[in-house]
Amino acid sequence: MTQKHEKIPLKRQMLMKEELAEIKEMIKEMQKIKEETEYLFEVLPSWSQNDPEYQVKAIVNRALKLYSEDRIGLADYALESAGASVLTAYCSETYEKQQIIVTLFGIPLWYRQQSPNVILQPDVYPGNCWAFAGDKGFVTIKLASRIKPTAFTLDHIPKSVSPIGSINTAPRDFSIFGISDPADMTMNLLGKYTYDKNGSPIQTFLVQANPVRSYNIIRMNVDSNWGHPEYTCIYRLRVHGELVN
CATH class of the missing domain: 2.60.120.260 (Galactose-binding domain-like)
Incomplete structure (x- = not known):
């Protein structure tokens, strides 16, 4: 017996595409968080005991740069x-x-x-x-x-x-x-x-x-x-x- 497939309405298809796009953006953001976390684990052991403030500023600046490139990976000079x-x-x-x-x-x-x-x-x-x-x-x-x-x-x-x-x-x-x-x-x-x-x-x-x-x-x-x-x-x-x- 041949199974009949119901056609998905066009409006629902568009909503599904938008939802898929949002999921992809969430995955990209999660990847960035993963990369930033890995970076922290790399630099934390190498912190200088004599100048910890410098290391903290470096991490903050890197996080701010990552934030300014939010979601598209491009720095925003209109921020x-x-x-x-x-x-x-x-x-x-x-x-x-x-x-x-x-x-x-x-x-x-x-x-x-x-x-x-x-x-x-x-x-x-x-x-x-x-x-x-x-x-x-x-x-x-x-x-x-x-x-x-x-x-x-x-x-x-x-x-x-x-x-x-x-x-x-x-x-x-x-x-x-x-x-x-x-x-x-x-x-x-x-x-x-x-x-x-x-x-x-x-x-x-x-x-x-x-x-x-x-x-x-x-x-x-x-x-x-x-x-x-x-x-x-x-x-x-x-x-x-x-x-x-």
Whole structure:
């Protein structure tokens, strides 16, 4: 007797793919923890009795570097804790209407408006994003160091954890510019990209410009979102590159 296989609905297939991607990311994080633990066991016996503080600082610095490379293995020069900041004078206004409050089963998840600086922080969870009105906006970031940019990473929450069941507030089409001289704020296009709402929540885009100059200021222009009529949310923007001495 031939066994009939039930076809898995497309929506369920997409959810399964997202869950699989999250599991893969968890495995990567566990591998990093394993590597860091092995490193500690290697250096602990070799600590100098005369200068233990130096050894402690070395381990802390290594842990911080590993943290800054979280989940994708690339250092983030737009990380606020490393010294990056948003230039609010060159930034869209924060969306401030009460409709943006998010609740789940009657429990409020977000009452206040987040400042643009939240996109420079690693805490990505529902509601912890910066929102601007409409589907077009921009943000300008002073990097922690001058670099030659090589790639950018845009983070958003997956649909599976969204309280409204969709991520139509996510940026869709966007452009990245480099600014080398803050005196005149002349922008050089580094690339035009599209965030795939059906792809991984963390998406990395390579610099398209060639050759690439060094910059200490980056600007992101959002040209459209995935359909929300009132506002667009950015959860996190990372900037990767080669450090310039």
